[in-house]
Amino acid sequence: MKDIMGMMGKVKEMQAKMEKMQAEVAALEVEGKSGGGLVTLRMNGKSELLSVKIDPSLFKEDEVEILEDLIIAAHKDAKDKAEAQMAEKTKALTAGLPLPPGFKLPF
Numbered sequence: 001m002k003d004i005m006g007m008m009g010k011v012k013e014m015q016a017k018m019e020k021m022q023a024e025v026a027a028l029e030v031e032g033k034s035g036g037g038l039v040t041l042r043m044n045g046k047s048e049l050l051s052v053k054i055d056p057s058l059f060k061e062d063e064v065e066i067l068e069d070l071i072i073a074a075h076k077d078a079k080d081k082a083e084a085q086m087a088e089k090t091k092a093l094t095a096g097l098p099l100p101p102g103f104k105l106p107f
Helices: 002-027 061-093
Strands: 029-034 039-044 049-054
Touching: 002 061, 029 061, 039 061, 049 061
Parallel strands: none
Antiparallel strands: 029 039, 039 049
């Protein structure tokens, strides 16, 4: 019975830490770039696009497809950075917990 109470205490502690981490992730801002900095965008931890900056040299009629591809690449760059930071925060949160391999938090 003592082990169960200890486990419940750990679960509540982890839940509080998880809520704090989720708030930190939501406030997180990352910047993604592509085309050597010709396209830059900012995104928050919820993968919401905050801003897009495009170098004026890309505003040519025959380069629309390149611009579209660069925007997608910059978004992927920002998303990858946000996910990496979230994984680091989750790793720190779950340090010492016996979680099965591949188990991801938050659920």
